Structure formats: C-alpha cells, structure tokens
Amino acid sequence: MAVGPASFPDMPVIEGLRLGTARAGIKTAGRRDLVVIEVPQGATVAGTFTRNAFCAAPVSVAREHLASCRMRGEAPRYLVVNTGNANAGTGDIGLRDARDTCAELAHLAGVAANQVLPFSTGVIGETLPMERLLAGLPEALRGLDEGAEGWAAAGEGILTTDTRPKGASVTVRLGDETVTINGISKGSGMIKPNMATMLGFVATDAAIAPSLLDELLRETVARSFNCITVDGDTSTNDACMLIATGRGARVDDEHRLAVFRDALQGLMIELAQAIVRDGEGATKFVSLQVDGAVTREEALDVAFTVAHSPLVKTALAASDANWGRILAAVGRAPVEDFDVSRVTIDLGEVRLVEHGGCAAGYTEEAGSAVMAREEIAIRIALGRGERSATVWTTDLTREYVAINADYRS
Amino acid sequence: MAVGPASFPDMPVIEGLRLGTARAGIKTAGRRDLVVIEVPQGATVAGTFTRNAFCAAPVSVAREHLASCRMRGEAPRYLVVNTGNANAGTGDIGLRDARDTCAELAHLAGVAANQVLPFSTGVIGETLPMERLLAGLPEALRGLDEGAEGWAAAGEGILTTDTRPKGASVTVRLGDETVTINGISKGSGMIKPNMATMLGFVATDAAIAPSLLDELLRETVARSFNCITVDGDTSTNDACMLIATGRGARVDDEHRLAVFRDALQGLMIELAQAIVRDGEGATKFVSLQVDGAVTREEALDVAFTVAHSPLVKTALAASDANWGRILAAVGRAPVEDFDVSRVTIDLGEVRLVEHGGCAAGYTEEAGSAVMAREEIAIRIALGRGERSATVWTTDLTREYVAINADYRS
The missing domain is CATH 3.60.70.12 (L-amino peptidase D-ALA esterase/amidase)
Incomplete structure (x- = not known):
C-alpha cells in the first residue's frame, strides 16, 4: 500500500x-x-x-x-x-x-x-x-x-x-x-x-x-x-x-x-x-500545518503530538472526521498557558473547531467529504504567536500492525 | 480481548x-x-x-x-x-x-x-x-x-x-x-x-x-x-x-x-x-521497570518511550523477542549524555542487552519463550543513578486499529 x-x-x-x-x-x-x-x-x-x-x-x-x-x-x-x-x-x-x-x-x-x-x-x-x-x-x-x-x-x-x-x-x-x-x-x-x-x-x-x-x-x-x-x-x-x-x-x-x-x-x-x-500500511498522506505558535519548536510539538496520536491516525484510516480526537491531541501537547478558546482547526477547506468546540456550521457531511480523500491537509492555528511548522504523516492501519508483527517471520 | x-x-x-x-x-x-x-x-x-x-x-x-x-x-x-x-x-x-x-x-x-x-x-x-x-x-x-x-x-x-x-x-x-x-x-x-x-x-x-x-x-x-x-x-x-x-x-x-x-x-x-x-485489542500485559536513572522523571521518560513505541508494541503482539526495537526505543528517549554501553535490558529472567549489544549467551529460543507469555516483564537498567519507575502497558494489535477505526460507526 x-x-x-x-x-x-x-x-x-x-x-x-x-x-x-x-x-x-x-x-x-x-x-x-x-x-x-x-x-x-x-x-x-x-x-x-x-x-x-x-x-x-x-x-x-x-x-x-x-x-x-x-x-x-x-x-x-x-x-x-x-x-x-x-x-x-x-x-x-x-x-x-x-x-x-x-x-x-x-x-x-x-x-x-x-x-x-x-x-x-x-x-x-x-x-x-x-x-x-x-x-x-x-x-x-x-x-x-x-x-x-x-x-x-x-x-x-x-x-x-x-x-x-x-x-x-x-x-x-x-x-x-x-x-x-x-x-x-x-x-x-x-x-x-x-x-x-x-x-x-x-x-x-x-x-x-x-x-x-x-x-x-x-x-x-x-x-x-x-x-x-x-x-x-x-x-x-x-x-x-x-x-x-x-x-x-x-x-x-x-x-x-x-x-x-x-x-x-x-x-x-x-x-x-x-x-x-510509502509509509507502512499507509492509505492517507496527511499534511499537518500548525500556525500561530510562539516558537517553531512549539508549532512542531503540537504538530507531532497530533501526528503521533494513534486515535487521530486510526480515525484517518477510517476516513472518520472525528475532530474530537484532533482536539484532544492538540490539548495534550506540551504548551504552557494554552488558551484553547483561541484555537481553530481546519480540515481541508472545512472549519472543524473554533471557540473551544465544534465550529458553527460544521456538518459531518462536509468533514467526511474531506476525510474520504487520499491526501488530507489539517491546519491548526493556535492564536498565540507568529511561528509555523508543517509535518507530514500517515494514517495507522491494520496493515501497519500486520507488517510490523510479521517483519522477522 | x-x-x-x-x-x-x-x-x-x-x-x-x-x-x-x-x-x-x-x-x-x-x-x-x-x-x-x-x-x-x-x-x-x-x-x-x-x-x-x-x-x-x-x-x-x-x-x-x-x-x-x-x-x-x-x-x-x-x-x-x-x-x-x-x-x-x-x-x-x-x-x-x-x-x-x-x-x-x-x-x-x-x-x-x-x-x-x-x-x-x-x-x-x-x-x-x-x-x-x-x-x-x-x-x-x-x-x-x-x-x-x-x-x-x-x-x-x-x-x-x-x-x-x-x-x-x-x-x-x-x-x-x-x-x-x-x-x-x-x-x-x-x-x-x-x-x-x-x-x-x-x-x-x-x-x-x-x-x-x-x-x-x-x-x-x-x-x-x-x-x-x-x-x-x-x-x-x-x-x-x-x-x-x-x-x-x-x-x-x-x-x-x-x-x-x-x-x-x-x-x-x-x-x-x-x-x-482490558486495553483495546490487548493480548499482553507488560510491566516496564526502569532502574538506575538519575531522577524518577528520567526513568519515566525512558519507560514511556519504550511503552509508546509502535514497533515494540507490535513485536509484543507477535510474541517476537525483537530486542533491537526495545534498544532503539531506549536509545531515542530524551536522556542527556546517555552512555548506552552501561544499559542492560532483561526480558523476564532472560538478559537481552548488555555492553551496547546483544547479551552474551542470549538465544532467540530463550527470548521467545518469555515473549510467548501473556504477562511480560521488561527491566531496563540505565546504570546512571539510583532512581526507578515502573509503568504498565499493552501490545498493539490489529484489533486496536479495528476498534478505533470503527468506534463511531
């Protein structure tokens, strides 16, 4: 895959x-x-x-x-x-x-x-x-x-x-x-x-x-x-x-x-x-852009926390616009004095999160349409500063587990 | 499971x-x-x-x-x-x-x-x-x-x-x-x-x-x-x-x-x-004990780095004594001035790693026998200090992915 x-x-x-x-x-x-x-x-x-x-x-x-x-x-x-x-x-x-x-x-x-x-x-x-x-x-x-x-x-x-x-x-x-x-x-x-x-x-x-x-x-x-x-x-x-x-x-x-x-x-x-x-078992290519961070390091910390979340990655595998998992991953990133009410999260052209919750006007249908794509862009704006970072990752699939459980056999 | x-x-x-x-x-x-x-x-x-x-x-x-x-x-x-x-x-x-x-x-x-x-x-x-x-x-x-x-x-x-x-x-x-x-x-x-x-x-x-x-x-x-x-x-x-x-x-x-x-x-x-x-999809219960750390925080950092490694977790799922993955996870833990030649890693009663490599006398058979168990103890001694920590975790299975890819459907 x-x-x-x-x-x-x-x-x-x-x-x-x-x-x-x-x-x-x-x-x-x-x-x-x-x-x-x-x-x-x-x-x-x-x-x-x-x-x-x-x-x-x-x-x-x-x-x-x-x-x-x-x-x-x-x-x-x-x-x-x-x-x-x-x-x-x-x-x-x-x-x-x-x-x-x-x-x-x-x-x-x-x-x-x-x-x-x-x-x-x-x-x-x-x-x-x-x-x-x-x-x-x-x-x-x-x-x-x-x-x-x-x-x-x-x-x-x-x-x-x-x-x-x-x-x-x-x-x-x-x-x-x-x-x-x-x-x-x-x-x-x-x-x-x-x-x-x-x-x-x-x-x-x-x-x-x-x-x-x-x-x-x-x-x-x-x-x-x-x-x-x-x-x-x-x-x-x-x-x-x-x-x-x-x-x-x-x-x-x-x-x-x-x-x-x-x-x-x-x-x-x-x-x-x-x-x-070509990530093991990958079915999605995901760009994760974090803007509005105080430092590039902070932007990278948030981006990698989301990129490494097994729950975000399995939701991506399922083409499930489970934005709550993205929000939860952002929330556990190592950021000091984090005012989450300023955070916005966009999935492609669809706003998922603003004011600490689901964005007004968001529909599951709109989210699912983006999640169904093979290439997905997630943009997280922290509203804290001027620095950005982009990382690229994949979804987590059963095939990833199969490949790595069987690698030596 | x-x-x-x-x-x-x-x-x-x-x-x-x-x-x-x-x-x-x-x-x-x-x-x-x-x-x-x-x-x-x-x-x-x-x-x-x-x-x-x-x-x-x-x-x-x-x-x-x-x-x-x-x-x-x-x-x-x-x-x-x-x-x-x-x-x-x-x-x-x-x-x-x-x-x-x-x-x-x-x-x-x-x-x-x-x-x-x-x-x-x-x-x-x-x-x-x-x-x-x-x-x-x-x-x-x-x-x-x-x-x-x-x-x-x-x-x-x-x-x-x-x-x-x-x-x-x-x-x-x-x-x-x-x-x-x-x-x-x-x-x-x-x-x-x-x-x-x-x-x-x-x-x-x-x-x-x-x-x-x-x-x-x-x-x-x-x-x-x-x-x-x-x-x-x-x-x-x-x-x-x-x-x-x-x-x-x-x-x-x-x-x-x-x-x-x-x-x-x-x-x-x-x-x-x-x-x-009762971890999602879990087939193993793993105790990860880290000894010989300078601080308890350091011991926890090493333990969680190993516990979160998808490659260690998939090896556990496969009952594969792939100690190289444990060693690689220990090696990427956030530890300053880490002299890995002092590290020992034991899987149950079997010594896996010492002097920066595979332990003398280790056999795949002995490692596999421990890995086949449902309850597995991994002990990592860092040789740096006196502090310890123990964390408990599971393996990562296809079922974990299935559960989390299908949770909302």
Missing part, C-alpha cells in the same frame, strides 16, 4: 558520480541489497546522522571517516550501503564488520579505508553476513554507472520494507549555467524526526564550500526529513548525505545560494514526502 | 455510600449508562483531573463545584456519571448541560447544585442528549444501593469500550479497628499518564482530613493511573475521585497513615492495571 502514484524520474547524469549494485543475499537471496556510490575526486560531502543514543556501528564509522577526511581536506570517495541488516546493537563485532567492509572496498578501489563511508539498514541486532557482503563488492564496483540506470538500480537497492523506490531530480539555472540535483531515499516504518529509518543520498554537480554544504544539509533536512513521521520511532541507522561534485556551476553568491537552496529544499521535501507516501 | 481472568469482587458496604444506575439511552438503548454515587454527609472528597488543555465541560464544572464546597467546608453529596458522550469540545452548550445536570439532580435530591459533581465519558464533540439524561436521574436515585449489587451495577455503568467491569476492595486493620477501601475504574483506550480516558471512583470509611486526602490521592495516582499507557493518548475527561466517609477509623497518626497509604496504593495499582489488562 502506498499513497499516490509511484514515480521515479529518469535521472540526468551528474558527471563523475557513479552508482553500482549487487545481489549479495544479505537477508533474501536474489534481492538487490548492496549499493556502492562512487564520488569523484575533488567533491565535497556533508552528512547528518541519527540522534539515537544506540546508533548503529556503520553510523559511528561513517561519522568518524567523514571527520577524518575533512581534517585532511579530502572527501570520501565511496559510500557503501547494505540492506537486510542494520548492523545495530552488534557491539564490537559490528564496529569491526563496518570497518572491514570499508577496508575491503578501499582495497578493491584503490583508496584509503577512511575514504569509504558505510551505511546499513534492516533488522537490528544481528551480525552482518560478512562473507556474502564482501563477496558482493566486486560485482557492485563492476556495475558502476553514471546514467539513469545506475540511479534507478541504487534507488531500488537501498529499500527494505518500502514498496517502491523514491527518487527526485531538479535542474536549475545559476546565471548562464545550470546545476542538477539528484536524490534517492528509503524508509517506510520507524519514521520520525531526527533521522528515522531512512537513508537519503543526494548529489549535485554544483561547487559548494564544505561549511556551506554542511549548513545547507542541516537547514534543508530540518524542514524535510525531520518533519515526517510514520510511527514516531527513530532508528539507529539513519543518515542523509549530500555530495557536491564541484564540476558544475559555483554556488558562490547570495542570489545563486538562494536559488540553489530553494531547489535543494524542494527536492528534500519531495524525497521525505515520498517516504511518508 | 483482555489479558488475564476478569474479576469483580463482592464489595463490602461502606456505610452511607450508595450507588444507583439507570439505562438512559444516551448512546445505546438498553445499556446501563448513568451512574449516581451518593456521598454521606460529613464525608471528605478529593479529586484529580485531566491535564488536557481541552478539558471537557464536566471536568470544569466538577473542579469548580469541588472547590466551592471546600471553601464552605462542605463536601459534595452526589457524583453523576454518564457514558456514551464525553460532553467535550461542546463549548458553552456543554458547560450549560453539565450545570443543568447538576441542578436537576440537586433538585431531585434536595441538595445545592454545587454539591453535585458531573462526569462524562464517551464520544467527543457531540452535545449531550439532555432530555434522556435528565429523565434517567430519578431511576438512578430510586435504585441507590449501599451493597455489593450497587457497586457492581456502578462498575458496569461507567464503562465505554471496556470489555469488563473493574473493581477492587481491600480491608486493613488500623489498631483495633478496620477500614475498607472500595474502588471502580473504567478505561480501555486513550490511556496515558495524566489521567487518560479513565474514571476512577474510590471510597473508604476512614476518617481523613481534607488536605491529607488530597495528598494521598495525588501520591497514589502518580504511581498507578499515571503510570499506565495503552496508546499514549490523553483524554479530555479523566478524573479520579477519592471519597472518605469518615464514619470508620481515623487515619490520624504516622503508623495508621503508612498502613492506609499502602493499602490505597495497592488498590489504585490494581484498578489501574485492570485498565491496561
């Missing part, structure tokens, strides 16, 4: 950026489960990672390698991703396995081990099948491809419980040049702010200074991947990487930066929303 | 405390949906209410009446509870209806309107069917009963999606006298700390000063009703009332207070756990 049509664009080439995959049989034989991304020399790479205290071994190693490359003024040359096994909760063995993966790929490709960043996603708590994983690396390297097929195969190769690959591409003009941004993402369950079980790999041919690339990644992730939630769980493995090959136009003035930032933000939101649309 | 055998004790009489019910047809014809509790003169009454900012009209009125009784040195004489309709999100009409209910009962019983406290539970956002509700009051008054049948009928009369009534009774010796505590509770979904959709009515014949009664209620609710969660949602209507008729032994010295407090705490926990055992 997923909301809306699947679409994976024909990705344009980003010169020097090549992607290869293999079927290593990490969890399931015959599945594309190993991805190698080759970063050309002279590129810049930025990364953001899970804040889960139990972060997975590959996250520790990727952070460490990225930092050591930065210190030496270099960039990572390879990213290696396996699915089917998260290499999380695996202690010292997990760290060794992540390092061994990097070492083997570095050996095969002729780079230093710390120029390889490892990523894993899948079941937590089982050690990697290293023999099969390492045996898959030559195949992935042989298949490195700069073109649309490379991107498409990689988009498929990073999936776990996802039902479809997620990709986005945008090309924008910077003066008389153009820059391209391509991205792929994965994630379907255990989705929540602060990098859930999601991986995002975004590459551009733009030339961007490292510190600016870091800032752009942080800013755009804050308003995309960190604003989605399927089930409120945050994984041990999440990462979003932004690669700038530097072979295209320079992002070196305010105007160019503004254009590039907008394009990147749009692409990040598209990739993040694609994860929600 | 519910976990463990149903049991509703034969309640002993608490002299002067009478309970009556009626079938008023508030939502469903023929269902016992109106309960009146008569409090004898000279009693003391304490109450604790939802912290949801959108609190229901009856909560506002009950708080106000309780405060005005206190100011005049009196106690409420009647509690009136309806199910089938929460009278929440109903604005000024809701407030008027709650006041009218009190006024009518006061008129019929010959007391002042502010000596009546109203309680409602059920669907949010619909106005009360006042004609039917008021028409049911004489029947409830005529049936007032001090005995076990009065308690049993009231235990049934306060239910909504509950599958069975919840009652507990305890009698303890205070010197050469005894005191009795009886209690009933309701709640099944929308259960979370800070008074979820739950109502608790507890009465004792002990004589206790008002300020001490307040303190006892606050203390014992903090470690019972506020330590349970089914789905993380907090309702607009929750309340727990503690009535001391004062006709029995006095709780007036340290020793007697300690004995009484223990008995009351035990009874409160029993009533709270009964709500979890």
Whole structure:
C-alpha cells in the first residue's frame, strides 16, 4: 500500500558520480541489497546522522571517516550501503564488520579505508553476513554507472520494507549555467524526526564550500526529513548525505545560494514526502500545518503530538472526521498557558473547531467529504504567536500492525 | 480481548455510600449508562483531573463545584456519571448541560447544585442528549444501593469500550479497628499518564482530613493511573475521585497513615492495571521497570518511550523477542549524555542487552519463550543513578486499529 502514484524520474547524469549494485543475499537471496556510490575526486560531502543514543556501528564509522577526511581536506570517495541488516546493537563485532567492509572496498578501489563511508539498514541486532557482503563488492564496483540506470538500480537497492523506490531530480539555472540535483531515499516504518529509518543520498554537480554544504544539509533536512513521521520511532541507522561534485556551476553568491537552496529544499521535501507516501500500511498522506505558535519548536510539538496520536491516525484510516480526537491531541501537547478558546482547526477547506468546540456550521457531511480523500491537509492555528511548522504523516492501519508483527517471520 | 481472568469482587458496604444506575439511552438503548454515587454527609472528597488543555465541560464544572464546597467546608453529596458522550469540545452548550445536570439532580435530591459533581465519558464533540439524561436521574436515585449489587451495577455503568467491569476492595486493620477501601475504574483506550480516558471512583470509611486526602490521592495516582499507557493518548475527561466517609477509623497518626497509604496504593495499582489488562485489542500485559536513572522523571521518560513505541508494541503482539526495537526505543528517549554501553535490558529472567549489544549467551529460543507469555516483564537498567519507575502497558494489535477505526460507526 502506498499513497499516490509511484514515480521515479529518469535521472540526468551528474558527471563523475557513479552508482553500482549487487545481489549479495544479505537477508533474501536474489534481492538487490548492496549499493556502492562512487564520488569523484575533488567533491565535497556533508552528512547528518541519527540522534539515537544506540546508533548503529556503520553510523559511528561513517561519522568518524567523514571527520577524518575533512581534517585532511579530502572527501570520501565511496559510500557503501547494505540492506537486510542494520548492523545495530552488534557491539564490537559490528564496529569491526563496518570497518572491514570499508577496508575491503578501499582495497578493491584503490583508496584509503577512511575514504569509504558505510551505511546499513534492516533488522537490528544481528551480525552482518560478512562473507556474502564482501563477496558482493566486486560485482557492485563492476556495475558502476553514471546514467539513469545506475540511479534507478541504487534507488531500488537501498529499500527494505518500502514498496517502491523514491527518487527526485531538479535542474536549475545559476546565471548562464545550470546545476542538477539528484536524490534517492528509503524508509517506510520507524519514521520520525531526527533521522528515522531512512537513508537519503543526494548529489549535485554544483561547487559548494564544505561549511556551506554542511549548513545547507542541516537547514534543508530540518524542514524535510525531520518533519515526517510514520510511527514516531527513530532508528539507529539513519543518515542523509549530500555530495557536491564541484564540476558544475559555483554556488558562490547570495542570489545563486538562494536559488540553489530553494531547489535543494524542494527536492528534500519531495524525497521525505515520498517516504511518508510509502509509509507502512499507509492509505492517507496527511499534511499537518500548525500556525500561530510562539516558537517553531512549539508549532512542531503540537504538530507531532497530533501526528503521533494513534486515535487521530486510526480515525484517518477510517476516513472518520472525528475532530474530537484532533482536539484532544492538540490539548495534550506540551504548551504552557494554552488558551484553547483561541484555537481553530481546519480540515481541508472545512472549519472543524473554533471557540473551544465544534465550529458553527460544521456538518459531518462536509468533514467526511474531506476525510474520504487520499491526501488530507489539517491546519491548526493556535492564536498565540507568529511561528509555523508543517509535518507530514500517515494514517495507522491494520496493515501497519500486520507488517510490523510479521517483519522477522 | 483482555489479558488475564476478569474479576469483580463482592464489595463490602461502606456505610452511607450508595450507588444507583439507570439505562438512559444516551448512546445505546438498553445499556446501563448513568451512574449516581451518593456521598454521606460529613464525608471528605478529593479529586484529580485531566491535564488536557481541552478539558471537557464536566471536568470544569466538577473542579469548580469541588472547590466551592471546600471553601464552605462542605463536601459534595452526589457524583453523576454518564457514558456514551464525553460532553467535550461542546463549548458553552456543554458547560450549560453539565450545570443543568447538576441542578436537576440537586433538585431531585434536595441538595445545592454545587454539591453535585458531573462526569462524562464517551464520544467527543457531540452535545449531550439532555432530555434522556435528565429523565434517567430519578431511576438512578430510586435504585441507590449501599451493597455489593450497587457497586457492581456502578462498575458496569461507567464503562465505554471496556470489555469488563473493574473493581477492587481491600480491608486493613488500623489498631483495633478496620477500614475498607472500595474502588471502580473504567478505561480501555486513550490511556496515558495524566489521567487518560479513565474514571476512577474510590471510597473508604476512614476518617481523613481534607488536605491529607488530597495528598494521598495525588501520591497514589502518580504511581498507578499515571503510570499506565495503552496508546499514549490523553483524554479530555479523566478524573479520579477519592471519597472518605469518615464514619470508620481515623487515619490520624504516622503508623495508621503508612498502613492506609499502602493499602490505597495497592488498590489504585490494581484498578489501574485492570485498565491496561482490558486495553483495546490487548493480548499482553507488560510491566516496564526502569532502574538506575538519575531522577524518577528520567526513568519515566525512558519507560514511556519504550511503552509508546509502535514497533515494540507490535513485536509484543507477535510474541517476537525483537530486542533491537526495545534498544532503539531506549536509545531515542530524551536522556542527556546517555552512555548506552552501561544499559542492560532483561526480558523476564532472560538478559537481552548488555555492553551496547546483544547479551552474551542470549538465544532467540530463550527470548521467545518469555515473549510467548501473556504477562511480560521488561527491566531496563540505565546504570546512571539510583532512581526507578515502573509503568504498565499493552501490545498493539490489529484489533486496536479495528476498534478505533470503527468506534463511531
């Protein structure tokens, strides 16, 4: 199940950026489960990672390698991703396995081990099948491809419980040049702010200074991947990487930066929303906008309290305009001195709540008509201040439970 | 579905405390949906209410009446509870209806309107069917009963999606006298700390000063009703009332207070756990104990993060010892400077996690054997300090979704 049509664009080439995959049989034989991304020399790479205290071994190693490359003024040359096994909760063995993966790929490709960043996603708590994983690396390297097929195969190769690959591409003009941004993402369950079980790999041919690339990644992730939630769980493995090959136009003035930032933000939101649309068991795609908050943090708190409410989510699944559940969720959000009589709640174009109760003129028929849609917008105005936030989420269905009760069996 | 055998004790009489019910047809014809509790003169009454900012009209009125009784040195004489309709999100009409209910009962019983406290539970956002509700009051008054049948009928009369009534009774010796505590509770979904959709009515014949009664209620609710969660949602209507008729032994010295407090705490926990055992769709009863925290607050944060994780809850439903999900939930709890290498996680008698990963000697077989049980204890030791907390929760099943997607239809 997923909301809306699947679409994976024909990705344009980003010169020097090549992607290869293999079927290593990490969890399931015959599945594309190993991805190698080759970063050309002279590129810049930025990364953001899970804040889960139990972060997975590959996250520790990727952070460490990225930092050591930065210190030496270099960039990572390879990213290696396996699915089917998260290499999380695996202690010292997990760290060794992540390092061994990097070492083997570095050996095969002729780079230093710390120029390889490892990523894993899948079941937590089982050690990697290293023999099969390492045996898959030559195949992935042989298949490195700069073109649309490379991107498409990689988009498929990073999936776990996802039902479809997620990709986005945008090309924008910077003066008389153009820059391209391509991205792929994965994630379907255990989705929540602060990098859930999601991986995002975004590459551009733009030339961007490292510190600016870091800032752009942080800013755009804050308003995309960190604003989605399927089930409120945050994984041990999440990462979003932004690669700038530097072979295209320079992002070196305010105007160019503004254009590039907008394009990147749009692409990040598209990739993040694609994860929600493919949320486990999802039948609805819900935009939750909170306005009139004192701070953006407060707006996010209210939005996520509603987005995580199982009662709101099951009402969405049932296309039931049970606005009382939305109101109850807003009311339990962590907001100080909350005057609920100023709150309004709109479902699409229909006003549900005002003056602390059901809006005058509201009819069940009008509410149900909006709830029946596949894409639903809920807007909550707090009447306290000027700040806003939007998060995206799904409904909670029997299928979500079925998927997660049966995942390992 | 519910976990463990149903049991509703034969309640002993608490002299002067009478309970009556009626079938008023508030939502469903023929269902016992109106309960009146008569409090004898000279009693003391304490109450604790939802912290949801959108609190229901009856909560506002009950708080106000309780405060005005206190100011005049009196106690409420009647509690009136309806199910089938929460009278929440109903604005000024809701407030008027709650006041009218009190006024009518006061008129019929010959007391002042502010000596009546109203309680409602059920669907949010619909106005009360006042004609039917008021028409049911004489029947409830005529049936007032001090005995076990009065308690049993009231235990049934306060239910909504509950599958069975919840009652507990305890009698303890205070010197050469005894005191009795009886209690009933309701709640099944929308259960979370800070008074979820739950109502608790507890009465004792002990004589206790008002300020001490307040303190006892606050203390014992903090470690019972506020330590349970089914789905993380907090309702607009929750309340727990503690009535001391004062006709029995006095709780007036340290020793007697300690004995009484223990008995009351035990009874409160029993009533709270009964709500979890009857959690919507529940097939498991889970005790989550967190030790080694710096503060009790921190221990509660970790416990509730795990208890609310849909991935942990679906694993419990599947009897799947997917300890990685527990570890991931612990890792995302809001704990500063969290050294996860010191954390241990035990499932029943089986150690799951130590040194940041799977415990040495752990076998899937041993984990699965514990997970197959209907009652499961999870113990998480943080290794940071001396404080602990225990919360009780359920699994998340397809039936939970079915119940909540279909509730209004």
